[in-house]
Amino acid sequence: MLYFDRFCLDSGRRELTRDGSPVAVEPKVFDLIACLVEQRDRVVSRDDLIGFVWDGRIVSDSALATCINAARAALGDSGEEQRLIKTLPRKGFRFIGTVRDADAKHPITVPQDGQTRVPPTDRPSIAVLPFQNMSSDPEQEYFADGVVSDIIAGLARMKWLFVISRNSSFVYKHREADVKQVGRELGVRYVLEGSIRKAGSRVRIVAHLIDAASGAHVWVERYDCELDDIFALQDDISGQVVGAIEPSLRDAEASRLRRQRPESLEAYDLVLRAQPFAYSHLADDAAIAIPLLNKALAIEPDYAAAHAPLALCHHSRFSRAGLNEADRTLAIQHAHAAIACGADDAAALGVAGFVIALDAHDRATALKAFERALALSNSNFFALCSSALALSWMGTTEIAIDRAKRALRLSPFDPLNYLSYNALAISYLHTRQFDEARDVAARSVELNPRFSVSRAFLVAALSRLGRVDEANEEARRLLEIDSGFSIRRFSVTVDIEPAVFKPIAEAWQQTGLPAG
Template identity: 35%
Template sequence: MERRLAAILAADMVGYSRLMAADEAGTIRRQKALRETVIDPKIAQFGGRIVKTTGDGVLVEFGSVVDAVQCAADVQAVVVAQEAEVPDDLRISYRIGINLGDIVVDGDDILGDGVNVAARLESVSAPGGICVSDMVYQSLLKKVDLGFTDLGELALKNIDRKIRAWQWSTDRSGADAMLQTARKVALRSSVDKPSVAILPFDNMSGGSGDDFFADGLAEDIITELAREPDLYVIARNSSFVYKDKVKNIKDVGRELGARYVLEGSVRRAGNRVRLTAQLIDAETNRHIWAERYDRSLEDVFEVQDELTGAIYSTLLTKLMGLGLEQSVRQKPADMDAYSHSLRAFGLMYRLTRADIDAAEESAKAALAADPHYARGHVAMAWAHIHRVFLGQQADPLGRLKQARAEAQKAIETDRNDYWSFGALGGAELWLGNHDRALTALERAVALGPNSADMRALYAVVMNFLDRPEEGLANIELAVRLNPHHPDWYLLPWSRSLYLLGRHGETLPLLRRLIDSGVETLPGYLQMIANYSALGLTDEARQVVPALLEVNPSFSLAHVPRYTPFKNPQDLDRFVGLLREAGLPE
């Protein structure tokens, strides 16, 4: 028997029988077109030999692991892009598995364990993705610029041993797989220090208008806990997934990577507030402590401070033996200012035009109640920035200057609020003042090392400073801190990958961003640039009308305002890719 070492690629169409039943002639025609125009030419380009084909699959032998994986990545990126506009129930996609192993040559056919493993890896791959064995992955290190996620050791059908596998994906399910992997990392990362999730307090007042108040109390506690570097704090978006749901604390702890969970309720009646809270060990479901507070509305900040102090004391002092040092927070002169600012921040998490309109009105109301309240100025600063970010504003420069002024007022009033420095950094960045933006965000991260949002904002600055490796590291940390993160995290994440040349990996993230309903010009710009970078000019051009619907007067001249690259070469390349897609000069 002739034997040799080879890289084996096994590919198979997802849902072939279902597609044939739904549209036999159309499926055959499109499958044939994909073979003739994409798959077979790519295999030839990378030196592969087609061993055999079936109606829905292909087995290919390569002499090089690098060539096999690069061929697969190019094929998947192009196929996913070409099929993106096809209805979900008719869309063609492929799973690909690649293994490096010893094969037995039988004429034109190849046999053996190496081939069997490749076929089994293909069966567990995500649609639109590539699943490779650990031998393949180790052979790729520092040779291809693709990001794989570790699937661990898998028990594959009819394989007598577990196979460690790695996944790369470029479709929607691929994005989900990437997010799930990040969440698994979060679970592992929380072992070395106490981890706590603050669930949204149940609103017992009965009125929907008190929801913002109840949510704000929990969010403020999260904000204060995020200052402590020796405590792992789950971010708001992740813990608030459980709002208005029946909660199993063990499941919550496992899903969020939190050893401890705080839950409670709020009842507001006139000028009185009753707040109950209990801290639970999620592993044992044991109550560590519980407390009830009956106070006047003006004392709500003292209640928050007592709660954060109790959590600090219990988790850090008693369990970890660490000392505590809490900063002094500014309290508003009028409680209406506090309520309005809570509503403003709650609305801005949604990042749509209607919500930003309402958030700005709430910020104005907060400042009308207390012109010196720092969080009111922060809310107003972010409202200005979001208007520019969404492409809404005829005078973006004026809005950004207003945002900077509001952030500076907030800092003058309260130098311990990391959101103030985050807003200042955002305003300075989009004003083109990169060094000032970096200084502000460094201060924000120092004040809130556990704030996922500050880490994500820091990633934004790193990317535009042409430091995408640091950008990617910070956005990955943000995702660990906030497993159920807001959709805007996908933009700095995709931009880091784009700047690192990992264009195919950005597509699922950008599709997820735009599908979420977030109305963002930078998201459309990044998607157009990525399509162009992949050579998918037609797909890039199809995105242009959606961008112009958001801002009909947009042109290439406006690009630097929304993508303030410090490196002129980065900006020139980005504009060139947009120009290829036909964006007006």
């Protein structure tokens, strides 16, 4: 077994743990980590990695990059920081963390039974513990406490989330407490903890989101910042943390409900069950989500968080399952209801604006919805990626690219990132950045291979690059997963600005994709 940076790598059992808790990774990601850690004394070339992980099969650069990014994410590393896995341009990769062999496992904290227990709430719930001040100066406690207070305030704006107040979570300040104990004592499902180190003009913050029941890490991130303006820095870090943990909480809650579905579900649970199907943008999945969302609205008619995904479901059915006018009518109807009922729900407003832009071609209403959503939360994933998609089709390229990149930065590991990559693909095609369009379209396909729209952008980019055989092959695969695809059907919703859509349509025509 090899130990590094609080991790244990057991190649024999194919197990990666952090502080004794299992880290869930895909088999290929585990193999890649094992290869780099075990070959830490040398640079591992791209070909060597492919030979070890994929048995020498042909693998695209984007597939390798995705695997590297996933490995970094599992280890709490990033492409910008490269604290453990370093990229050496034109040479390969090298593991640069300190590794040691040992027979004894890392000690695992044994939770102590707390005397006080709070009954858990029915809603997803979180406690944000005081961040540990790692600076040598104890005077920096105020800064650490201020950042945590801002995070709590940001989380409290999510109406679906129960957030323990600062006064309650700060009773753990300067106390040793196991997260399972905290979960029992405060009655919460999640605990956010972290540390702050200030040295000169630099600040490093590390945050961990933990499932209080199992002790497993749901999300981890590290931030390195310049300390030019303490208040601006607090705002920036809080916004990044809040924006990044929202999808992690959403995904964890969906997984919990799949494991423990009660016989009688309330509106919130119905919406969570529907979300993975609603946000896949697939017509078949929409058919699964629609009855769940209708049932949620029967319980709570003014529930914006149900109206918005229901609007998206009917949009998916309209645009990719026959252009049925009844679906378009319902999509627009529920989008307007989401706006009316969700004046303080940034996610609902973002999704509603997207549907109104594409299905009603009502730019003014869509832009107002986006403006309101981002005024409520400029770090909301759905507000950013939904507006980026709509704006890319409108030809507002600069803003669309900015918002898509912000969504990716705030939520780098969200499986819904294919939406942001699609917004970038449209914008890059419009601005004739065809290499960039191909790269982001390939990433989108990897994240949602069943979504014909993502593959359609890859076809267009390859066609524009003159890579005819590859474009034709991708067009064939597109028709395999969406036999009803046609340029005319696609144009009904997205032909908002002809200058954007026409060149993409011409690229599709060159590959022989059906016109009508």
